[in-house]
Amino acid sequence: PLGGLEFALVRILERLREEGCEVFSFGASFGGEMGTSPNASEAAVRALAELRDAGVFGGGNYQFKNKFRPENQTLYLVQPEGEAASEVSDVILMIADPATPATAVVPAPKDPATPATAAAPAPEEPAPDRAPRAAQLAAHGHNPVRLPHVAVELDLVTDSWADRADPWQRERRQALAELADAAGVTGEEPPAVSWLPFAHRFFAASGRTAEDRLCRAWPGPRGRVLHGSAFPTWLAALVEHGFDPSTALPVAGEGPFAADLDLAALEDALDRHAGDVSFVLVEPAANAHGGAPSSLENLRGVAERTRARDVPLVLDATRLLDNAVLVAGAEPGRPGRDPWEVAAEMLGLAQ
Incomplete structure (x- = not known):
C-alpha cells in the first residue's frame, strides 16, 4: 500500500x-x-x-x-x-561492486629443448560444453529474451546502445565525447543546425527516454494517439502516461515508398475521433513496415490533414536520415537531392 x-x-x-x-x-x-x-x-x-x-x-x-x-x-x-x-x-x-583482484598467472616451467624428439601434433579442440548455456536458459525460464545482455556472446535481440554494453560501444562513445568537447558541445541543449528547425532541442540517452520525456511533458489532454504501428517502447510510454494508442493506421504505399500511410484512413480516423486525438505519430522507415521509407509527398499529405484539424504531428526521427537518403535517391523529378535538405524538410512538417 x-x-x-x-x-x-x-x-x-x-x-x-x-x-x-x-x-x-x-x-x-x-x-x-x-x-x-x-x-x-x-x-x-x-x-x-x-x-x-x-x-x-x-x-x-x-x-x-x-x-x-x-x-x-x-x-x-x-x-x-x-x-x-x-x-x-x-x-x-x-x-x-568491487572486482575480485586478479590472481597472478604462474608461467609453466619450460622443458629443455630436445632436438631428437619430434613435435607431437596439437590435440583437437573438444566440443564446446553446452551445460553452462543450458543452465543459463533454465535459470531464466527457458526464455532467451530474459537473458541479460552480458551473458550472451552475440546478442541479436536489440541494436539499441542504451541496452547493450559491447566494448566497441565504449570506444565509440569516448570518441564522440572527445569530439563534443573539442567542438564545445556541452550542456543539455544541442547546438543550432540548419536541418533541425526547432526552437527547443534536448539531448536524450535513448529513444525510449525521449519518448517517455515527451509523453510526460505533453501539455494537452491525454487522449487518443493515431500512429502507423509505433515501436513497442512508444506504446508502453503512451499507455503509462494516460494516452490511448489503440488506433493503428494502415499503409497504402507502393514501390519504393511502401510505408506511406493511407491518407483516406487517416482522414476518417481524425473525423471519427474528432476532439479526442492528442496527436498523430509518424515514424519514417519504421521497423513495423520492414524499414521501408515514407515519401515526402505522403508526409506532406499527413501534415496537411493534421493542420487542417489543429492536431499536432509528432515525427519519430530515429531513422530519419535513412529515410532521407532513400527519398533523395528515389523522389520523382528530383534525383540526387541533398539528404540533409530532405531531412530538414521532413522535420519542418512536424508541429
Whole structure:
C-alpha cells in the first residue's frame, strides 16, 4: 500500500533506537545532483546527466532517503589535472561492486629443448560444453529474451546502445565525447543546425527516454494517439502516461515508398475521433513496415490533414536520415537531392 515502505522504515528506526543503535546508514545514492562545482569535469557532468536521463540514476532515491532527515555526506570524484580519467560509470560500478583482484598467472616451467624428439601434433579442440548455456536458459525460464545482455556472446535481440554494453560501444562513445568537447558541445541543449528547425532541442540517452520525456511533458489532454504501428517502447510510454494508442493506421504505399500511410484512413480516423486525438505519430522507415521509407509527398499529405484539424504531428526521427537518403535517391523529378535538405524538410512538417 501507499506509504508502506516509509511506515516500515520508521518502525525499524524506532526499534534500533530502543536497542541502543546510534547509527543507521541508508547507503549511497549515486548520480543525484546536489549542487555544482566551479571546476567540474564537463565530461563527467555530461556522463552523469546521460545516466540520469536514461533512468539509471536520478534524484528519486536521494529524495526518498531525505524524507527521514539523514545527515548527508557528498562523494567527490577527483582526478589529477591533465591526466586521463576513468569513465564515471566504471567508477560507480567499482564502488558498488568491487572486482575480485586478479590472481597472478604462474608461467609453466619450460622443458629443455630436445632436438631428437619430434613435435607431437596439437590435440583437437573438444566440443564446446553446452551445460553452462543450458543452465543459463533454465535459470531464466527457458526464455532467451530474459537473458541479460552480458551473458550472451552475440546478442541479436536489440541494436539499441542504451541496452547493450559491447566494448566497441565504449570506444565509440569516448570518441564522440572527445569530439563534443573539442567542438564545445556541452550542456543539455544541442547546438543550432540548419536541418533541425526547432526552437527547443534536448539531448536524450535513448529513444525510449525521449519518448517517455515527451509523453510526460505533453501539455494537452491525454487522449487518443493515431500512429502507423509505433515501436513497442512508444506504446508502453503512451499507455503509462494516460494516452490511448489503440488506433493503428494502415499503409497504402507502393514501390519504393511502401510505408506511406493511407491518407483516406487517416482522414476518417481524425473525423471519427474528432476532439479526442492528442496527436498523430509518424515514424519514417519504421521497423513495423520492414524499414521501408515514407515519401515526402505522403508526409506532406499527413501534415496537411493534421493542420487542417489543429492536431499536432509528432515525427519519430530515429531513422530519419535513412529515410532521407532513400527519398533523395528515389523522389520523382528530383534525383540526387541533398539528404540533409530532405531531412530538414521532413522535420519542418512536424508541429
